[in-house]
Amino acid sequence: MTVLPYCYPINVVDEANGTPTIPPHPLGIKPLGNKYFWDGQDARKCLGLLQVLPDEVIMQMLEFLDPKTLRLLGYTCRFLFACCMSDDLWKTVFLDKVPLELFTKNIPAANQIDRLEDMSYEEFAANWSKKPFILTKNITAWPVTSQWTLDTLLQQYPDVVFRAEAVDWTFKTYYDYLKNTNDESPLYLFDKKFAEKMGLTIGKDLPGAAYWKPECFGPDLFELLGAERPAHRWVIIGPARSGSTFHKDPNATSAWNAVIQGAKYWVMFPPSAQVPGVIASQDGSEVTSPLSIAEWLLVFHREARRTPGCREGICRAGEILHVPSGWWHLVVNLEDGIALTQNFVPEAHLSSVLSFLRDKPEQISGFRRDIENPYELFVERLRQERPELLEEALRQLGGKKRRWESIVNGDDGEGEGQPQKSGFSFGFGFGDDELEEEIP
Ligand SMILES: O=C(O)CCC(=O)C(=O)O
Numbered sequence: 001m002t003v004l005p006y007c008y009p010i011n012v013v014d015e016a017n018g019t020p021t022i023p024p025h026p027l028g029i030k031p032l033g034n035k036y037f038w039d040g041q042d043a044r045k046c047l048g049l050l051q052v053l054p055d056e057v058i059m060q061m062l063e064f065l066d067p068k069t070l071r072l073l074g075y076t077c078r079f080l081f082a083c084c085m086s087d088d089l090w091k092t093v094f095l096d097k098v099p100l101e102l103f104t105k106n107i108p109a110a111n112q113i114d115r116l117e118d119m120s121y122e123e124f125a126a127n128w129s130k131k132p133f134i135l136t137k138n139i140t141a142w143p144v145t146s147q148w149t150l151d152t153l154l155q156q157y158p159d160v161v162f163r164a165e166a167v168d169w170t171f172k173t174y175y176d177y178l179k180n181t182n183d184e185s186p187l188y189l190f191d192k193k194f195a196e197k198m199g200l201t202i203g204k205d206l207p208g209a210a211y212w213k214p215e216c217f218g219p220d221l222f223e224l225l226g227a228e229r230p231a232h233r234w235v236i237i238g239p240a241r242s243g244s245t246f247h248k249d250p251n252a253t254s255a256w257n258a259v260i261q262g263a264k265y266w267v268m269f270p271p272s273a274q275v276p277g278v279i280a281s282q283d284g285s286e287v288t289s290p291l292s293i294a295e296w297l298l299v300f301h302r303e304a305r306r307t308p309g310c311r312e313g314i315c316r317a318g319e320i321l322h323v324p325s326g327w328w329h330l331v332v333n334l335e336d337g338i339a340l341t342q343n344f345v346p347e348a349h350l351s352s353v354l355s356f357l358r359d360k361p362e363q364i365s366g367f368r369r370d371i372e373n374p375y376e377l378f379v380e381r382l383r384q385e386r387p388e389l390l391e392e393a394l395r396q397l398g399g400k401k402r403r404w405e406s407i408v409n410g411d412d413g414e415g416e417g418q419p420q421k422s423g424f425s426f427g428f429g430f431g432d433d434e435l436e437e438e439i440p
């Protein structure tokens, strides 16, 4: 932000005496922007010694002031009045102070995300794979991760380097940041290599396992891809007010998100909903939500709550939330906290995932660079391991019998409907580490 263009009529100098002048507007209109500055002298003189600082630095210094000081300082001179009136400064000050409870309490009964103690896979497959829900009694059995707190992680992993958006920080550095930040959109620690970095074993029957996927979600068909599966699990750590702006999960996968410490407020919408304040391009490749989470809540929450399909809920420590394939979601941490999340492909969404991989190759994300054709790879693995599911999914996709036959016979060459090499991927996209693994 620069104030400079408003405080000097820099381009115009009276040639006779060398002082700046403003040429009169042909209609006698005086620009409001100069109102507080121009009285024939340098308006910045009132800054005293601080005159040596450029406008940008002054503005940055003002960001550290509390609302009262900002207001009082604005009364001291014209120049500072204009600086202290900046919308950006007040937005930051104000959004920081808006209590999140304004939005998270009094959830209308019709919007409340269903809460269930636990669920069998049969129930999930029959009734729940296309609906969000919160499991309230599920992760207490996890031997290691259910005991995690920010403080125990600090003790055990102070020097492990984690990815937080575009930066790699030791846990100690991130912990200090988390405890001290006032950022409006705080840096979110979101690391997909955490298991390797922390030396964790994941999987129910493995010796020394730290945690495992909840049984109710059943078989994850991306497991057929083995080492070729796209990034699929993350540890997520952030301070209160951090979170995720509206998005759909990558590659049409479903997800579960387990809160280990803290509490998360979720707002969700079904795949075809028009989410207030969120503009998605026709093919879904670009999502524009010009606002931070706090701004979205302030401006659009009321309307969202009244929009058909809106689901809301608070997932607390020890609980797990299900995000069905294709659902929009915004998440905000109500407290400092830790979560574990995993993306998966349940049978009920196989056709959506195949259709995404086949028809939106430019939006595929999270696969290793050397995997040129994720759709073909997945079809091949399904053909080998689960041909009956593949047949049914392709049928749902509107695939013709002839096409199915050619796939099972292994003679499906480079024919129609094959995905092209992609050039762009819309995924979690936090920084260049993600880009490395995307399809070039
Ligand atoms: O902030 C969160 O915990 C939600 C994360 C999320 O939506 C995701 O991992 O896709």
Ligand SMILES: [Fe+2]
Residues within 6 Å of the ligand: 244, 247, 248, 249, 255, 323, 329
């Ligand atoms: Fe998500």
